[in-house]
Amino acid sequence: MTTHTHSVDSRTGRPLRWLRHSLILARRSLAKTSRNPGAIVNGVVTPALFLVLFLYVFGGAVAGSTDNYVQYLFPGIIVMGAGLAGLVSTGTNINIDLKNGVTDRFRSLPISRLAPLLGSVLADIVRYLIAVAILFLLGTILGFRSHGGVTTTLAAIGLAVLFGFCVSWITVLIGVMVKSAEAVLAFSFLTFLPLQLGTSLAAPTTSLPGWLQSWVHVNPVTAVMDTCRALLNGTPPGDRLTTTLIWCAAIFLLFCPMAVWTYGRRE
Amino acid sequence: MFTVSQLLTERSAVTDLGLEAHELTKRFRGNTALNGVDLAIPRGQVLGLLGPNGAGKTTLIRVLATLLRPDSGTARVAGYDVARQPGQVRRRIALSGQHTSVDEELDGRANLVMIGQLLDLTRRDATHRAEELLSRFGLTEAGNRRVATYSGGMRRRLDLAASLVGRPQVVFLDEPSVGLDPGKREELWQMIRDLSSDGVTVLLTTQYLEEADTLADAVTVIDHGRVIASGTPAQLKQQVGGHTVNVRVNDPADVDRVAAILTVVTDRTPARATRHQLTVPVSGDDDFFQIAAELRRQAVNVSELSLRLPSLDEAFHALTDASAATPTPQRP
Numbered sequence: 001m002t003t004h005t006h007s008v009d010s011r012t013g014r015p016l017r018w019l020r021h022s023l024i025l026a027r028r029s030l031a032k033t034s035r036n037p038g039a040i041v042n043g044v045v046t047p048a049l050f051l052v053l054f055l056y057v058f059g060g061a062v063a064g065s066t067d068n069y070v071q072y073l074f075p076g077i078i079v080m081g082a083g084l085a086g087l088v089s090t091g092t093n094i095n096i097d098l099k100n101g102v103t104d105r106f107r108s109l110p111i112s113r114l115a116p117l118l119g120s121v122l123a124d125i126v127r128y129l130i131a132v133a134i135l136f137l138l139g140t141i142l143g144f145r146s147h148g149g150v151t152t153t154l155a156a157i158g159l160a161v162l163f164g165f166c167v168s169w170i171t172v173l174i175g176v177m178v179k180s181a182e183a184v185l186a187f188s189f190l191t192f193l194p195l196q197l198g199t200s201l202a203a204p205t206t207s208l209p210g211w212l213q214s215w216v217h218v219n220p221v222t223a224v225m226d227t228c229r230a231l232l233n234g235t236p237p238g239d240r241l242t243t244t245l246i247w248c249a250a251i252f253l254l255f256c257p258m259a260v261w262t263y264g265r266r267e
Numbered sequence: 268m269f270t271v272s273q274l275l276t277e278r279s280a281v282t283d284l285g286l287e288a289h290e291l292t293k294r295f296r297g298n299t300a301l302n303g304v305d306l307a308i309p310r311g312q313v314l315g316l317l318g319p320n321g322a323g324k325t326t327l328i329r330v331l332a333t334l335l336r337p338d339s340g341t342a343r344v345a346g347y348d349v350a351r352q353p354g355q356v357r358r359r360i361a362l363s364g365q366h367t368s369v370d371e372e373l374d375g376r377a378n379l380v381m382i383g384q385l386l387d388l389t390r391r392d393a394t395h396r397a398e399e400l401l402s403r404f405g406l407t408e409a410g411n412r413r414v415a416t417y418s419g420g421m422r423r424r425l426d427l428a429a430s431l432v433g434r435p436q437v438v439f440l441d442e443p444s445v446g447l448d449p450g451k452r453e454e455l456w457q458m459i460r461d462l463s464s465d466g467v468t469v470l471l472t473t474q475y476l477e478e479a480d481t482l483a484d485a486v487t488v489i490d491h492g493r494v495i496a497s498g499t500p501a502q503l504k505q506q507v508g509g510h511t512v513n514v515r516v517n518d519p520a521d522v523d524r525v526a527a528i529l530t531v532v533t534d535r536t537p538a539r540a541t542r543h544q545l546t547v548p549v550s551g552d553d554d555f556f557q558i559a560a561e562l563r564r565q566a567v568n569v570s571e572l573s574l575r576l577p578s579l580d581e582a583f584h585a586l587t588d589a590s591a592a593t594p595t596p597q598r599p
Contacts, residue, residue, distance in 0.1 A: 017387070024384045032372045035413075101368030105429065108332050110357040111385050265336075 285468025
């Protein structure tokens with residue numbers, strides 16, 4: 001009996017247990033990705049398709065030439081990839097865990113309820129960074145050149161990552177709320193389409209009809225895309241950066257606690 | 268007997284209960300899943316929780332394992348209150364069974380190492396503990412294979428191993444042997460007995476009464492979210508039916524003669540179980556010996572003569588039928 005009681009308390013007093021547990025669970029998610037790289041393929045292929053499609057369909061019409069247009073389009077595609085990273089994996093993975101009982105084991109362990117969710121989102125960021133590297137390679141082949149210098153280019157990517165991290169909590173919340181993984185995808189796409197495409201992604205907003213213009217202007221994704229576009233083209237982002245940061249904070253502060261709360265109480 | 272950490276916790280040093288629940292209730296949208304459940308398991312014992320589907324077994328386990336908050340009532344597990352000290356409870360429990368699972372896409376070893384690390388073992392200790400458990404559950408060879416390739420029996424063993432990584436004091440097993448063939452079930456039972464002899468308190472839900480009969484120190488039967496009976500398996504059997512005498516003859520022609528003997532001794536009409544077999548309830552051992560003596564005196568050739576308690580199956584059906592006869596408005 002005595003052998004059973006000193007059990008697992010040895011390191012519980014250490015700080016940042018929740019972060020360590022999140023990293024352990026992020027590694028779990030990444031180990032699965034390395035066995036089954038579908039999530040990365042999805043994260044690359046969809047933005048790459050939009051990139052190539054828009055570039056050759058609209059390029060001439062919007063910007064006069066594909067060379068000019070790729071400078072406009074590519075930063076938006078990077079931001080779209082960030083939003084997509086969480087969409088294709090976190091929400092569905094968390095939902096699958098809930099259904100097959102892995103979550104019950106996690107929830108009966110003495111770990112923070114945040115850890116499984118944060119772990120999954122952190123793994124998304126790693127997958128997204130891999131996707132960004134591939135997209136940059138593709139962009140470069142298609143003629144994109146960053147005019148912002150190394151630091152500014154990294155800042156633009158960092159901003160897209162930050163945004164991806166924050167919007168992931170929306171899919172996490174959907175993942176812990178709805179019944180099936182299919183429904184997660186359906187719901188997520190419903191939020192994805194207006195958020196990602198109702199933006200300045202493909203064309204400057206001035207050519208849009210009035211009602212769409214008002215939506216595009218309030219859409220946080222437009223702010224992120226504008227900021228990244230400015231940074232990567234070597235122009236000052238101005239107040240778009242502030243708007244982006246405020247939106248990121250607002251989305252995170254709203255959806256992260258809601259997701260963790262719902263996860264802890266899901267019956 | 269007690270370690271320092273136990274003495275420091277006010278309750279566990281003074282109580283010898285591994286688990287106790289008082290008046291637990293839990294409702295889901297007007298559907299009462301638990302309706303005032305009381306339960307107690309002495310430390311190191313196995314309690315079998317029986318009940319028909321939908322009786323509230325899984326809900327009860329989920330409340331005790333801190334996955335659900337009870338609407339009212341209290342429960343202490345390993346000395347800690349499940350509602351007020353869920354973190355302390357989670358350090359001391361493990362959950363395994365039909366609704367719990369390991370990660371199918373990782374290999375067996377990685378699953379155990381991950382849980383060890385989540386329990387704050389160092390990577391080295393977690394790896395060491397994983398090896399120990401893989402070998403104890405006969406999974407060393409399979410340790411590097413994805414769990415998705417495991418057979419049902421292997422998966423169940425890994426699931427149990429995963430539960431034991433943190434050396435829990437209380438283990439919840441929700442229908443642990445569902446889907447196992449009889450040989451594998453026997454193997455699992457041995458593992459559960461080993462747990463109990465190591466001092467672990469086990470709460471086990473099952474639909475197989477034989478399982479409760481062989482494993483459980485005590486049995487609690489619940490139906491419609493309420494405890495309808497509890498006691499040792501022997502007590503439950505007695506509570507329901509008392510003893511019966513069972514006589515089997517070689518020659519069916521003797522059946523009438525035996526029936527007459529049974530009627531005279533017991534004052535009851537025996538039941539014909541088969542062409543060769545009669546059973547009759549008796550009030551005590553005396554009747555049994557009188558029947559034996561009378562059979563010998565009349566030189567009846569019998570192939571079997573036994574005094575037995577009703578099976579747990581019979582007890583269970585008698586109990587749940589009785590409970591079903593009492594209407595419970597909470598359930599549709």
